[in-house]
Amino acid sequence: MSLPMIAAPPPTLAGALLVLVVVLPLLGFLPFFFLGARIAERLALGLLALGLIGALAIAAEVSGSGAAVAYFIGGWAPPLGVALRADGFSALMLAMTAAALLATGLFAMTGIGAARPRMPPVFWPLVLAAACALNLAFTAEDLFTLFVALELLTFAAVPLVCLDGRPAQYEAALRYLLYALFGSALYLLGVVLIYGLYGTLDILLIAGRVAVEARSPPALMLALALMSVGLMAKAALFPFYLWLPPAHAGAPAAASAMLSAVVIKAPLFLLLRLWLDLAPQTLAFAAGPLIAACGAGAILLCGLFALGQKRLKLMIAYSTAAQIGYLCLVVPLAAGAADGGLALTAGAIHLVSHAFSKAAMFMAAGLIYEALGHDRMDGLRGVGRALPVSLFAFALGGASLMGLPPSGGFTAKVMLLTAAVGQQAWWIVAVVMAGGLLAAGYVLKVIVPALQAPDRPLEITPVSRGREMVALALALGAVALGFLPLEPSPFLAIGRPGAWAEAVQ
Amino acid sequence: MSLFFDAALILLAIVVALKVVTGRDPLTDVIAFIAYGIVLTLVWVRLAAVDVALTEVAVGSGATGLVLLRAAGAAATAKQEARPGRVTKGLAALVSLVVFLLLAAAVLAWPKPQPSLALAVAEHLPATGLGNPITGVLIVFRALDTLLETVVLLLALVGIWALAPDRTGARAWSGTPAPLSGMTPSGAQVLLAQLLLPVGLLVTVYQFWAGANVPAGAFQGGAVLGAMWVLLLLARLAPLPRLEQPGLAVLVLAGPFAFLATGLAGWVWAGGFLDYPEGIEKPVIIVVEAAIVVSIGVTLGLLVLGPAGPQAADRPGADAS
Amino acid sequence: MSAAPLIGLGGAALVAIGLYGLIVGSDGLKRVLAFNILGGGMFLVFGAVARRGADGGFGGDPVPHALVITGIVVAFSATALAVALLNRLAAASAEEGKAPSDTPGGPS
Numbered sequence: 001m002s003l004p005m006i007a008a009p010p011p012t013l014a015g016a017l018l019v020l021v022v023v024l025p026l027l028g029f030l031p032f033f034f035l036g037a038r039i040a041e042r043l044a045l046g047l048l049a050l051g052l053i054g055a056l057a058i059a060a061e062v063s064g065s066g067a068a069v070a071y072f073i074g075g076w077a078p079p080l081g082v083a084l085r086a087d088g089f090s091a092l093m094l095a096m097t098a099a100a101l102l103a104t105g106l107f108a109m110t111g112i113g114a115a116r117p118r119m120p121p122v123f124w125p126l127v128l129a130a131a132c133a134l135n136l137a138f139t140a141e142d143l144f145t146l147f148v149a150l151e152l153l154t155f156a157a158v159p160l161v162c163l164d165g166r167p168a169q170y171e172a173a174l175r176y177l178l179y180a181l182f183g184s185a186l187y188l189l190g191v192v193l194i195y196g197l198y199g200t201l202d203i204l205l206i207a208g209r210v211a212v213e214a215r216s217p218p219a220l221m222l223a224l225a226l227m228s229v230g231l232m233a234k235a236a237l238f239p240f241y242l243w244l245p246p247a248h249a250g251a252p253a254a255a256s257a258m259l260s261a262v263v264i265k266a267p268l269f270l271l272l273r274l275w276l277d278l279a280p281q282t283l284a285f286a287a288g289p290l291i292a293a294c295g296a297g298a299i300l301l302c303g304l305f306a307l308g309q310k311r312l313k314l315m316i317a318y319s320t321a322a323q324i325g326y327l328c329l330v331v332p333l334a335a336g337a338a339d340g341g342l343a344l345t346a347g348a349i350h351l352v353s354h355a356f357s358k359a360a361m362f363m364a365a366g367l368i369y370e371a372l373g374h375d376r377m378d379g380l381r382g383v384g385r386a387l388p389v390s391l392f393a394f395a396l397g398g399a400s401l402m403g404l405p406p407s408g409g410f411t412a413k414v415m416l417l418t419a420a421v422g423q424q425a426w427w428i429v430a431v432v433m434a435g436g437l438l439a440a441g442y443v444l445k446v447i448v449p450a451l452q453a454p455d456r457p458l459e460i461t462p463v464s465r466g467r468e469m470v471a472l473a474l475a476l477g478a479v480a481l482g483f484l485p486l487e488p489s490p491f492l493a494i495g496r497p498g499a500w501a502e503a504v505q
Numbered sequence: 506m507s508l509f510f511d512a513a514l515i516l517l518a519i520v521v522a523l524k525v526v527t528g529r530d531p532l533t534d535v536i537a538f539i540a541y542g543i544v545l546t547l548v549w550v551r552l553a554a555v556d557v558a559l560t561e562v563a564v565g566s567g568a569t570g571l572v573l574l575r576a577a578g579a580a581a582t583a584k585q586e587a588r589p590g591r592v593t594k595g596l597a598a599l600v601s602l603v604v605f606l607l608l609a610a611a612v613l614a615w616p617k618p619q620p621s622l623a624l625a626v627a628e629h630l631p632a633t634g635l636g637n638p639i640t641g642v643l644i645v646f647r648a649l650d651t652l653l654e655t656v657v658l659l660l661a662l663v664g665i666w667a668l669a670p671d672r673t674g675a676r677a678w679s680g681t682p683a684p685l686s687g688m689t690p691s692g693a694q695v696l697l698a699q700l701l702l703p704v705g706l707l708v709t710v711y712q713f714w715a716g717a718n719v720p721a722g723a724f725q726g727g728a729v730l731g732a733m734w735v736l737l738l739l740a741r742l743a744p745l746p747r748l749e750q751p752g753l754a755v756l757v758l759a760g761p762f763a764f765l766a767t768g769l770a771g772w773v774w775a776g777g778f779l780d781y782p783e784g785i786e787k788p789v790i791i792v793v794e795a796a797i798v799v800s801i802g803v804t805l806g807l808l809v810l811g812p813a814g815p816q817a818a819d820r821p822g823a824d825a826s
Numbered sequence: 827m828s829a830a831p832l833i834g835l836g837g838a839a840l841v842a843i844g845l846y847g848l849i850v851g852s853d854g855l856k857r858v859l860a861f862n863i864l865g866g867g868m869f870l871v872f873g874a875v876a877r878r879g880a881d882g883g884f885g886g887d888p889v890p891h892a893l894v895i896t897g898i899v900v901a902f903s904a905t906a907l908a909v910a911l912l913n914r915l916a917a918a919s920a921e922e923g924k925a926p927s928d929t930p931g932g933p934s
Contacts, residue, residue, distance in 0.1 A: 507829070508828070508829060508832065511829045511832055511833060512832060515832065515833060515835075515836030515839075518836060518840060518866075519836065519839050519840065519843065522840050522843045522844070522863045522866075522867075523843060525847070525859050525860075525863055526843055526844070526846060526847035526856075526859070526860055526863060531855055534855075534856070534859055535855075535859070538859050538862065538863075541863065541866065542866070545866050545869075545870065548833060548836075548870060548873075549873060551829060551833070552829070552830075552833060552870075552873045552874070552876070552877045552886060553877065553880070553885030553886050554873055554876065554877075554885070554886055554891050554894075556891060556895065557869075557873065557891050557894050557895055557898075560894075560895045560898050560899070561866075561869075561898060564898050564899055564902045565862075565866065565898045565901070565902065568902055569862060569901075569902050569905050572902075572905055572906050572909045573855070573858070573859065573905065573909060575909060575913065576854075576855050576858070576909040576912050576913060577855065588852045589849075589850045589852065593849070593850060594850055596849075597845075597846050597849035597850045598846060600845065600846075600849065601842040601843070601845045601846040601849075602842065604841065604842050604845055605838050605839055605841070605842035608838035608841060608842070608871070609835055609838045612831060612834035612835055612837075612838055612871065612874065613831060613834075613835075615834075615875070615878065619875065619878035619879040619887075620879065621876075621878075621879025621880075621881050621887040621889075622879075622887055622888075622889040623879055623880060623881035623882040623884050623886070623887040623888060623889075624881050624882045626882065626884070626887075626888050626889065627881070627882030627883060627884065628882075638884055638888035639888045639891050639892050639895070641888070642888050642889055642891075642892035643892045643895065643896070646889075647889075647892060647893075650893075650896055651896065654896045654899055654900060657899070657900055657903050658899065658903055660903075661903035661904075661906055661907050664907050664910075665906060665907055665910040668910050668911065668914045670917075728899075801899075805902070808902070808903065808906040809906070811906075811909075811910050811913065812910060812914075
């Protein structure tokens with residue numbers, strides 16, 4: 001039984017860019033072995049800047065041509081070969097990742113007074129490897145190539161967690177690795193079952209086969225379930241959130257920002273693709289509420305845990321575990337419904353605004369830690385006067401998490417609520433509202449004391465103004481997303497399946 | 506008769522796996538795991554997948570077993586988490602049983618005829634000039650996966666070297682790894698080396714033989730190369746490497762970067778990324794493959810050796826950051 | 827019954843055993859071992875698929891074979907990283923036990 005080959009895409013510059021944004025970061029390995037930390041840093045920043053230019057060029061091409069960009073590696077068409085493809089959603093993810101990673105790089109840059117990661121020559125290749133893995137995860141069409149991307153991401157992220165070399169970090173890194181391995185094993189098991197059913201690993205080809213089946217085979221349901229659980233373990237989605245807080249809170253600030261902002265977004269993005277692009281609509285309808293229930297658990301429980309934290313960085317980490325729950329709420333609302341575009345747009349804006357605001361908050365928390373020498377919640381009185389810029393960045397990021405206008409968080413929540421009301425999913429409405437209140441609780445718990453006068457003069461170690469500005473710029477990015485129109489984005493519809501996307505095109 | 510043999514092998518694998526999962530002594534568990542790998546190797550031979558069998562015995566059983574042996578000593582002294590109670594065990598057994606039943610149902614309900622890419626590979630393999638279909642898939646049709654797989658190895662090496670204890674100096678990871686037989690009773694390791702050395706030799710001989718008959722079929726040789734090096738180290742026939750040597754870095758990077766450079770050159774001399782120039786595909790592939798074999802071998806060996814250990818030159822407690 | 831379904835069923839059983847070990851494992855090494863048991867079983871399931879899909883003069887579908895080879899190498903890398911972490915953790919705990927001096931408290 002042979003599958004129809006897909007016609008090769010015309011060779012375009014944007015297609016070549018898809019390959020380059022994946023493989024060029026690998027050049028960052030050379031300095032690790034041969035050159036000093038200073039050169040490693042300059043090369044890394046240069047590559048990250050090039051990555052941003054490449055990602056923006058891809059987005060411009062997708063937007064300009066109104067079609068997805070694709071590239072067949074080595075000229076071999078799927079199912080035999082591997083395809084890279086960027087539709088509107090993927091292009092947005094590429095741009096977001098490139099921007100967040102460049103900001104992380106600027107924040108981590110060695111400067112006067114900058115608290116360097118313990119081993120700069122290790123930090124930079126890991127950041128670049130993460131860039132390679134993320135760009136691959138957002139563009140690969142092949143389920144096994146996606147597995148390799150997820151593994152690369154894990155191998156880049158785990159050493160970042162223990163850069164400072166404290167025993168607690170080793171423990172957090174080990175736990176992270178074990179959860180990630182559990183996740184990748186289940187994901188790959190699902191991939192094996194799908195290959196057994198359809199003899200291909202290309203998502204587009206599988207989706208084409210799945211859509212015309214009268215009844216989905218039980219093995220497909222099992223495969224989707226296994227892959228979902230695997231991706232949830234990798235993304236730290238409830239109930240698999242246990243590994244995230246110690247790992248993200250224990251890492252150096254630049255690494256925390258990157259891990260929370262973009263690294264866990266790759267498995268989440270794939271979870272959305274699995275149910276919106278690959279699974280048959282009937283299955284997505286049936287499974288959507290289950291996934292959304294996990295999201296609700298994340299928003300409510302991890303939100304409560306965040307409220308109870310005594311350390312600033314742990315609080316922000318629990319907030320990450322809570323915030324990713326919103327993306328699960330998107331699945332039932334976006335799966336095949338006529339107004340699915342609204343929910344998908346909400347999810348995409350939430351992904352990006354959470355990335356920017358959470359990176360800003362982790363950076364601000366890192367600066368506060370550096371200035372005070374601790375990050376205990378009960379010792380934050382007066383920080384607002386000592387570090388106004390950092391606290392402002394933290395507050396702006398927090399406002400987006402709460403969903404205050406104008407912010408990406410507000411825009412995303414309004415659209416999510418509109419979609420939920422439109423489909424009369426009242427429990428989702430309730431969860432979104434409660435989640436906003438919890439976020440308000442834990443953000444204000446930091447900001448209110450920080451704005452008060454300190455009990456006694458604070459001993460402040462000066463921090464770099466440039467690094468404060470990076471945090472502020474990211475937070476302002478999250479605010480800027482609040483000025484997007486409250487409607488399904490035509491850009492996100494480009495190259496995507498579904499009734500809504502076809503109507504827009 | 507052969508079905509009986511298969512059933513016996515599978516049963517053996519299950520028994521050994523249960524032994525690994527339920528055992529109480531780390532060293533015994535690891536040795537049982539190595540046995541598990543050898544049983545799986547035989548199953549792969551029964552599945553007519555000799556290339557996979559070779560990889561399984563060299564990497565899945567051999568190299569993985571050696572790495573795990575290094576941990577067995579540490580695990581004996583590490584603090585144990587509370588052993589799970591009856592309820593946890595019961596729930597875990599239930600979950601596992603459900604997963605088994607669902608998987609079994611899926612396995613028995615696979616479509617007939619089985620969808621497969623074998624015909625597509627057979628159709629396009631001649632265009633690559635390669636004789637071994639698996640090499641064709643690894644180096645040509647799915648070259649991106651293989652390129653990134655070599656990067657995964659590299660990344661694991663960076664991650665492991667970064668775990669070296671802090672020391673002042675030009676390179677944080679400089680120095681030699683701790684000796685291989687430092688942590689576990691050396692008797693077990695010497696025995697293992699004595700057992701594996703002839704196996705490794707046999708495999709290497711097979712690789713050369715297969716290389717003669719099946720063009721460019723030696724891709725899996727890297728694993729065996731690495732295993733042989735580690736065996737030499739175990740038997741103390743080779744000195745431990747100093748990790749900061751530039752020569753070592755060249756060996757480690759040669760494969761991934763030769764592959765990457767060839768891929769990028771595809772835009773110049775062929776149709777695009779990872780496209781090989783027409784007419785001279787085979788020599789180009791063989792050069793790339795040779796580089797990959799060396800890099801994979803050296804990297805696997807280094808991964809087994811682990812990060813630089815405490816150096817004789819360092820005083821204890823000198824790890825100022 | 828031919829060999830492929832039998833080996834597929836065996837692979838499924840090994841996956842289940844590995845999963846059980848991952849859930850009840852009481853230390854890091856045990857979980858790493860269980861992960862490798864699970865992986866081995868999963869690859870066998872893939873091998874059974876490949877055997878059923880034998881065609882074009884090959885003893886099995888070469889694509890799953892190639893993917894399994896990649897998968898084995900990736901699993902080994904993961905094991906090596908996990909073991910290095912385990913060993914480092916054990917060494918760090920031992921050091922800490924010897925000299926319980928106040929390490930500069932980190933943000934955790």
